[in-house]
Amino acid sequence: xxxxxxxxxxxxxxxxxxxxxxxxxxxxxxxxxxxxxxxxxxxxxxxxxxxxxxxxxxxxxxxxxxxxxxxxxxxxxxxxxxxxxxxxxxxxxxxxxxxxxxxxxxxxxxxxxxxxxxxxxxxxxxxxxxxxxxxxxxxxxxxxxxxxxxxxxxxxxxxxxxxxxxxxxxxx
Numbered sequence: 001x002x003x004x005x006x007x008x009x010x011x012x013x014x015x016x017x018x019x020x021x022x023x024x025x026x027x028x029x030x031x032x033x034x035x036x037x038x039x040x041x042x043x044x045x046x047x048x049x050x051x052x053x054x055x056x057x058x059x060x061x062x063x064x065x066x067x068x069x070x071x072x073x074x075x076x077x078x079x080x081x082x083x084x085x086x087x088x089x090x091x092x093x094x095x096x097x098x099x100x101x102x103x104x105x106x107x108x109x110x111x112x113x114x115x116x117x118x119x120x121x122x123x124x125x126x127x128x129x130x131x132x133x134x135x136x137x138x139x140x141x142x143x144x145x146x147x148x149x150x151x152x153x154x155x156x157x158x159x160x161x162x163x164x165x166x167x168x169x170x171x172x
Contacts (some may be wrong), residue, residue, distance in 0.1 A: 004067075005126075007163045010100050013061050013131060034125045036096060037070040043077050044088040050142035053171040056155045058136050060164040063129035066096040072139065072158035079154045080141075088151070089142040094130035102126045138166065 058064075073092060080088050101123030132138060139158055143151040152168050159166040 005102065007065065007068075010065070010129060011062050011163065013063065013133075033099060034127055036066045036128055038066050038073065038092065038096065039070070040073070041092045041095075043073070043090040044080065044142075045086045046089045046091075048087070048089070050089060050144055052143055052145050052148055052151075054141040054143060054148070054151045054155055055137045055169045055171060056139040056141075056159055056166050057169055058132045058134060058138055058162075058164055058166055061134045062132060062164050063098060063100075064094065064096075064132050064138065064162055064164070065100070065127055065129045067127070068161050068163065069094070069096065069130065072161040075161060076139070076141075076154040076158040079157060080150070083150055084143075084147060087144065087147070090154075091140045091142075093137045093140055094132055096128040096130040098129045098131050099125045100127045100129055132164075138162070 069092060073090075077090055080090060103118075103123040130138075139155060141151050141155060148170070155168045159168070
């Protein structure tokens with residue numbers, strides 16, 4: 001299996017790009033939309049009333065990959081579910097729409113016939129990412145006031161999975 005590229009290759013917010021051709025049938029994202037790892041965007045009990053809202057805000061504009069979102073969701077949800085049961089509502093507020101592409105170039109002995117160089121360099125889709133702007137809420141947690149400390153711990157654990165630094169903001 002191919003190794004996952006470093007995040008610095010896809011970190012910058014660029015213009016979302018779809019293949020533009022003079023033939024309309026060729027205007028598309030080649031390779032289709034890749035499989036996304038994020039399973040759920042809402043966890044806990046959304047119908048119950050909660051008195052406190054905690055938000056995890058990004059300190060920087062960048063892409064956050066789908067596997068980082070899933071890792072953050074799993075760690076925070078596991079901590080909350082273990083200690084509170086279903087007495088919370090955790091929601092991921094961003095969706096990974098942006099398709100990440102790669103133009104694989106072979107290197108080494110005997111690899112001269114595989115690649116076409118930059119001749120057809122649009123690239124195959126290898127993953128997807130959410131486009132996050134500075135100050136945007138990535139994860140929102142609704143919780144009761146008695147469990148604020150646990151909620152902040154859950155969101156700080158989630159922040160460690162993201163490539164950018166984040167801050168936890170309390171909203172009443």
